[in-house]
Amino acid sequence: MKKIGFLIISLSSLVFSSNILESKIFSPSNCDQILNNGGYFKTCYSYKHKGALFVGYTLDGQNMNEKNIKKRPRFYEDKNIPKKYRSKHSDYTHNKFKNDRGHLAPDAAFDYSQKSLNSVYAMSNIIPQHNTINRSSKAWKGLEKFSRTIATKLGSVYVLNGVVYSAHPNRIGRNKISVPDAYWKMIYSKKNNYQRCFYFENKKKDPELKIKDYEVDCKDL
Numbered sequence: 001m002k003k004i005g006f007l008i009i010s011l012s013s014l015v016f017s018s019n020i021l022e023s024k025i026f027s028p029s030n031c032d033q034i035l036n037n038g039g040y041f042k043t044c045y046s047y048k049h050k051g052a053l054f055v056g057y058t059l060d061g062q063n064m065n066e067k068n069i070k071k072r073p074r075f076y077e078d079k080n081i082p083k084k085y086r087s088k089h090s091d092y093t094h095n096k097f098k099n100d101r102g103h104l105a106p107d108a109a110f111d112y113s114q115k116s117l118n119s120v121y122a123m124s125n126i127i128p129q130h131n132t133i134n135r136s137s138k139a140w141k142g143l144e145k146f147s148r149t150i151a152t153k154l155g156s157v158y159v160l161n162g163v164v165y166s167a168h169p170n171r172i173g174r175n176k177i178s179v180p181d182a183y184w185k186m187i188y189s190k191k192n193n194y195q196r197c198f199y200f201e202n203k204k205k206d207p208e209l210k211i212k213d214y215e216v217d218c219k220d221l
Contacts, residue, residue, distance in 0.1 A: 021188070025054050025160065035080055040119045041105040047085040049165050049178035051127050055104035056160045059151035066112040073117060075101060078124040087123045091173025095128070099172065099179060099202075102129025104161045106144040127163055128172060128179045132205035142211050143198055147187050154194060160186045162221065186218060197221060 022042060026034050031044035031053065041057035075089040092101050105125050110116040119125075133139045151157045162184045169178040184199040197218040198211070 021158065021160065022056055025056065030054075032085075033081060035078070035122075035124055037105070037119045037122065037125070038115060040110060040116045041125070043104075043124055045081065045085075045124055046165075046178075047082075049163075049169070050085055050087045050175055051177055051180075052104055052124060052161075052163055054160060054162050055125060056158065057105050057109075058156055058158050059109055059147060061152040061155045063112040064109070064148045064152050069111040069114065069117050072107060073121045075121050075123055075126065078122040081124060087126070087175055087177045088173070089123065091175050091177050092126075092128065093173075095172040097128065097170060097172065097179055098131050098204075099128035100131045100134040101126045102134045102140070104163075104183075108144060109148055127183065128177065128202070129183070130202050130204060133200055133202070136205055138210045139205055139214065140200060143185055143214070146211065147185070150187055150194070154189050154192045156189070157194070158188045160188065162186075184216075184221060186221070 026042050026044050032047040033045040035043040035045055037043060041055060043052050044054040046053050077086055077088055089101070092099065103120055103125060104127060105120045107117060107120050110120045129140065135141055137145070147157065147159055163180045164182040164184070165178050166181050169181070171178055180202050182199060182201045184197060186195065186197045188195045195218055197216050198214045199216045199221070200214055
């Protein structure tokens with residue numbers, strides 16, 4: 001597993017509030033551009049990779065069961081980003097790595113209003129995810145559901161998603177989007193002394209693995 005050096009900011013000791021954690025991660029020293037996405041979630045964006053490095057948000061337990069808008073919006077180009085650094089929906093079509101358009105801030109967590117749901121369909125919130133990981137209830141998809149369950153139980157949780165790129169990543173599409181080597185998710189609540197982290201290599205899922213098998217010690221990120 002690749003270590004994300006500056007993340008060793010004592011995350012495992014749970015000393016930071018989500019606001020302090022955000023200030024450490026979502027800073028100009030780490031991000032080419034920081035996107036606020038209407039206040040629903042925050043994106044640390046990389047011009048080099050034409051994709052997110054981090055996406056963070058708070059899941060309010062009340063919102064998790066507030067609504068369930070079934071009709072999904074179309075993916076759209078994020079016009080907040082300079083055109084030469086954007087990704088497009090078409091970049092993913094028929095790519096040879098079998099990567100889906102994978103959400104970092106997930107649609108099912110933001111379907112409590114049309115505005116919040118629309119916000120997560122910006123292409124800046126999407127990364128290439130191997131389809132067997134993205135769609136599996138025993139991998140990324142299942143972990144998103146687990147996050148919502150924990151938010152409902154605890155009242156709220158902060159979720160931080162990280163994306164790991166190699167020095168010379170594979171690329172897809174006309175805009176040459178970087179394909180991540182891996183990605184991870186941290187579910188965090190200082191109030192409830194709760195923190196769990198999960199790490200996924202961006203490759204075909206081992207059918208024997210379950211969500212618990214992807215769990216890692218947060219200090220190892």
